[in-house]
Amino acid sequence: MFCSNCGEKLVGGAAFCSNCGTGIGNIGGGPAPAPPSSGGNSGLRAFGVISMIAGPAIAAIMGFNAYNDAYSRYAFIWGGRGAGRHAQAALEQMFPQLLMVAGLGIVIGIVFLIAAAKK
């Protein structure tokens, strides 16, 4: 390593050039220090996005499971034909609940995105 100011060979670990006194930190123009990251801000935004995706995803999984549960339960008793109808009825019955789960995820996500935007 050489001094960027005078070209003097620098001793490893030296803080300044022994010839001209230039600080070693100034030599080579290394990568600029990263700007202070808005860690909290991006964390809020990430949580908001995850929440907006997770809400509907969880609702979809719940609905899928409920449909399959009802279907297999009724199929066991009455066979496949009636099971589809019963499973659909079971799904419709829990639809408000699914809507609430999906909506809650989206609302929480929006709240966090707004909070992230305000920072």
Ligand SMILES: [Zn+2]
């Ligand atoms: Zn120097």
